[in-house]
Amino acid sequence: MIGVLGENGRLGYLRPSITVDEQFIDACEGHGDPETRFRFADRCVENSCEHWSGARCSLIGRLMTAGRDTGAAQSAELPRCAIRSACKWFSQEGPQACAICPVVVYRPA
Ligand code: SF4
Numbered sequence: 083m084i085g086v087l088g089e090n091g092r093l094g095y096l097r098p099s100i101t102v103d104e105q106f107i108d109a110c111e112g113h114g115d116p117e118t119r120f121r122f123a124d125r126c127v128e129n130s131c132e133h134w135s136g137a138r139c140s141l142i143g144r145l146m147t148a149g150r151d152t153g154a155a156q157s158a159e160l161p162r163c164a165i166r167s168a169c170k171w172f173s174q175e176g177p178q179a180c181a182i183c184p185v186v187v188y189r190p191a
Contacts, residue, residue: 085121142171156181
């Protein structure tokens with residue numbers, strides 16, 4: 083887990099990140115969908131993911147466009163993120179990915 087959603091609707095980043103274990107999963111039981119409150123990260127599976135397009139993740143481009151279109155508050159300051167050196171979004175888009183990342187929130191359909 084790399085972050086926790088704050089009351090201000092922005093992600094607070096954890097350094098170091100926290101490994102999800104059985105204890106964490108048990109603690110989440112009965113408290114709704116954890117993805118709506120926490121940000122999880124795993125290795126990129128590229129072609130096995132619905133967001134992979136050609137040779138890149140298509141999701142971050144759509145999120146950046148949506149952020150521009152909605153005027154989502156973006157920060158010029160890079161979040162203190164624990165996974166930057168391995169982050170696919172950062173490797174593709176650089177600091178612009180990190181500008182929108184704190185306001186990306188999962189909401190189930
Ligand atoms: S886009 Fe930036 S802030 Fe978000 S997970 Fe990747 S490196 Fe971290």
